Amino acid sequence: MNISEGYEIRTIHHEVRSLHAQWAAFLAENGLREERVDFTLGIFGPDDTLAGTASLCGNIIKEVAVAAPLRGGPYTAALVSRLLAEAADRGHSNVMVFTRPEYGSLFKSLAFRPVGSSSGAVLMESDPRGLSTYLRSLSTLRRPGRNGVIVMNANPLTQGHLWLIRRAAARVDNLYIIPVADNDANEFTYEERIAVLRRSTASAGNVTVCPGSPYTVSASTFPSYFIKQVTDATDIHIALDLDIFARCIAPALGAVVRFAGSEPSDSLTARYNELMERILPESGIEVVVMERLECDGVAVSASAVRAAMRRPSGLAAVAKLSARESIPYVMAHMAVEALRSELATTPKPGLVDSHDSGAHRDMDFHLMQRGIDSLAPWFAAIAVAAWRGEPGAAIRALGVEAEAAMFRATGGVNTHKGALFCLGLTLAAACRLVAGGAMPSAAALQQAVAQEAAGFEQPEDTHGGVAIRRFGRGGALASAREGYARVYSSWVPFLRSLPGPDTDAARLLALLRIMSELDDSNILYRCGAAVADEVKARSLELSRQLEAHNVCEAMRVLNEEFAARGISPGGAADMLSLTLFIDKIIPT
CATH class of the missing domain: 3.40.630.30 (Gcn5-related N-acetyltransferase (GNAT))
Structure with missing residues (x-):
């Protein structure tokens, strides 16, 4: 131009x-x-x-x-x-x-x-009604009395957040909670976070959860928050955010006090609190910073929950630290993370990974990512439904909707139908157990999955259905009706026995173990029984020979062969995802 x-x-x-x-x-x-x-x-x-x-x-x-x-x-x-x-x-x-x-x-x-x-710095907007419209929506929530505000990310909502909310609510007539809205780096979506906040505070008569906006701790007002670095621009960002709060947000809600939790470890949040205590009183707004709730001598934090999500047996810590309403969402994210870890594991034989598409011509890494992204909200819906005790028919209906969403996102390509089935089933069973007050042991979860699977009928048109008719073996539903027994007896114990279980090498060794034991419906359907038996035998031999230092090169060579022959152990990939998920939720 x-x-x-x-x-x-x-x-x-x-x-x-x-x-x-x-x-x-x-x-x-x-x-x-x-x-x-x-x-x-x-x-x-x-x-x-x-x-x-x-x-x-x-x-x-x-x-x-x-x-x-x-x-x-x-x-x-x-x-x-x-x-x-x-x-x-x-x-x-x-x-x-x-x-x-x-x-x-x-x-x-x-x-x-x-x-x-x-x-x-200055913040401006092109819509002349943008800020004023939001302030009018806040003013409709305003009630008479001494009003206070908490701005929180709640990514996810923890027992520490609830501790702060309860103590703050006791000090004011009305407490308004404003969730951070536009944070692309968040593990949990805005819709998930505000839903959990509203459910968790529903019984508190003087607590109102307000809609979030780009006008409070957002990428517009406080970009430093989202990169978690204290720089020479941090104070400018904080002052801008507090200027909008003092002149606009607080008056709309009639707020005269703002509450925050103390920050022992995050230097950026600590600096925000420090400047807040200096700036807001100049506008007549009291600032109350409360000591954080501690568990075992450590401040309860959302970052601790997010770290626990990725550890073996991490569900116990998740349940201990999280707000009760957060737990099904966290468990759903653990299932999605298992899918992402399986996809990222490279190089896999005959399967899509970050290097190539293996034996597949209709999908690649980015299409698989889209498939996972499309399923993420449905895993959350399944988890919440099971948590609330909805019947198996409701869970199955959500699964059908999830599958349709996947096909829309992928242009009709089946990227994760099998993974949706095994992970959705196990997620629902695990959520029912935890909601009832029990951490899922291997035996309890296996039994619960089998019960959940009992309501399904064997479909005729799936790869598993065809494999059963032709060869009398294979089929995802048959494994589910056994509660995925080998996951607990073989695959999770093997994964946990490896050094550095959260590495490509460990996941590849676990994949080989699975391939050596599983009647893979995908291989049976695509290549027949003789090839399926060959893959099992070769995988067993390789699993006995390989270790972490040489498995990646061996799998790269095997991938070249499988890609040329059209061999795709897709059932094993689904079972690897399931193994990674169950590793996080059952005790060691």
Whole structure:
């Protein structure tokens, strides 16, 4: 796009290293640091040097910098106009800009309205009704009395969060909780977090969970929060966020006090609390920082729950630290994480991984990722339904909807139908056990899965159904009706016996063990009984020969052969996902 003789606006493709380096250097020259962006434009001069830039991150314009000789002319306006058009193409109706104060007048001339400011930054938005609409929605929740506010991420909601809520609610007439809304880095979605908050506080008569927004601890007001680094820009971000809270959010709710938990380990949150105690009282808002709840001498935190999710037997710690309503969501995420770990394990023989597509021509790594993403909310729905004691028919109906969502996301390709069945079934059974007050032992979970599977009829059109008719073996439902016995007797114990169980090498060795013992319906269906028996025998031989230091190279060679012969041990891949999940939820 030509904007003047000798200057033009072009897209900066960050995958081109030289362009990215030129962009980063220009930012540094103008007092800015690199942050995550989705799309970048640059003004390039006659000698192809960068003379200006601006970027989009979601609906936020950021990283705005223009060389001094060009400021005040048409260049920056043209740059921003192009970004606004790009944002509209991406479906963003309200575009926000986080920039330095010297660019404020430019954005005002482009019909942006100020939202908040600090000494080194200004936040503006293109929708003249954006902030005012949100404030009106908050004002409808306002009740008379002494009102307080907690802003929390609750990723996920823990016993520590509930401790803070109960103590704060006892000190005010009305307590308003505002959940962080737009955090792409969160493990748990906004919808999940606000649902848990509302269920967990439903019986508290003076607690109201407000809708989150981009105006409170968001990527717009406080970008440092989402990269968890204290930098020279942190204080600017915090002051901007607190300015909006003091001038807009607190008055809408009639709030005169803000509560927060103490922060013994996160330096960024500790700095936020420190500045909050300094800034908000200047606007007549009291700040109360309460000591955190401790468990075994350590502050209860959402990060501790997230760490426990990824440890063997981590469910016990999850249940101890989490709010009760969080637990089914955490368990669902543990199931999804097992799928992601299986997919990422590389190199797998004949299977899709981060290196290639194995024996498959209809799917690749990115399509598999889309399949997993499509299933994630349905695993949560299955977990919550089982937690609430809904009957097996309701769980099966959710499974049918989940399968349809997967096919929509993948264009009709079956990426995870088998994994959905075995993980969904086990997730439901485990949630029923935990909801009843019992940590799932191997025996209890095996029995519960078998009971859950009893309500299913053998389908005729699946690979397993065909394998049973042709060869009298295989079939996911038959394994489920046994409660996936080998998972507990062989595969999880073997995985746990390996050094570094959370490594590609350990997962590949576990996959070999599974392949040596499983009548894989996918191989039976695609290649017949003779090949299925050959795969089992070779896998057994390899599992006896290989160790962590040489398994990856051996599997790479095996993958080349399986890909050429069209052998895909998809049933074993599903069982590896199930093994990884059960490893996290049953005791050692």
